[in-house]
């Protein structure tokens with residue numbers, strides 16, 4: 001669909017800024033709402049001069065114009081959320097409130113005129129389910145409420161419930177995308193994400209910190225692929241009312257990732273193992289494996305991830321080269 005009006009909440013964040021760029025590139029107009037909590041204005045520097053971009057630096061919880069912005073949009077991409085394991089452990093109240101109340105507000109605004117909403121969710125909703133690969137209808141296995149790590153998964157699961165309920169009960173066209181460890185330039189390591197941390201450590205010649213034994217694995221997805229899947233799903237009527245894994249299906253252990261980053265960065269950093277209770281907090285529960293089944297995504301929009309891991313890592317290394325040390 002050419003020339004849509006879109007709204008991207010969290011549009012100055014890591015995935016949001018790449019999505020905003022791609023939407024502008026495709027000829028659409030984009031209104032961004034972002035409170036710059038983890039997002040940054042400079043993430044949109046490359047498109048700041050675009051006449052089709054409007055940025056509103058405000059919280060989706062408070063912005064009085066939200067209803068108006070939703071009314072003006074053909075599609076709302078709801079990416080504003082508190083993300084990152086470390087941030088969640090540090091600020092549990094904000095995490096829960098931003099994620100649940102923010103999504104509630106966006107959905108209520110969208111219900112007024114039945115606007116399409118794409119909700120960004122996460123593979124975290126599968127929790128400790130280590131079935132390989134994970135399908136969209138597999139169980140979420142969450143830990144106890146006494147471990148605040150699980151509040152993130154739980155808050156995003158509520159967002160999904162809410163989105164699906166708005167679709168069923170109020171006819172709002174909702175699409176849910178579950179991102180699996182998306183990586184790329186502009187992702188920051190401060191909130192715990194492994195790839196920017198390893199890249200910055202490697203470039204600074206500092207020890208690369210593998211948490212636990214490093215045999216845990218993940219399936220990393222380049223942000224360009226994640227964005228392409230998101231836009232594709234948002235334009236396909238068959239995606240409405242459905243949940244999709246968005247990922248590559250490739251698996252790598254964290255030990256292998258550390259070695260790969262070190263090699264590609266030409267670094268001599270030592271790779272060290274840090275026990276979980278030192279890395280996070282006592283009793284922290286990590287996930288051993290997390291690999292998506294991407295059959296549904298492929299069958300619905302004929303999508304498969306194209307960017308291989310080395311290409312992604314090289315882009316990220318290029319992004320961080322010359323920037324200040326680990327943050």
Ligand code: UDP
Nearest residue numbers: 085192193194195197209210211216254286
């Ligand atoms: N991790 C690590 N070193 C770090 C940061 C993270 O070994 O400096 C590990 C972390 O324990 C997990 C994996 O890398 O096993 C992915 O962590 P991330 O926070 O990026 O994503 P998630 O846990 O949400 O998959």
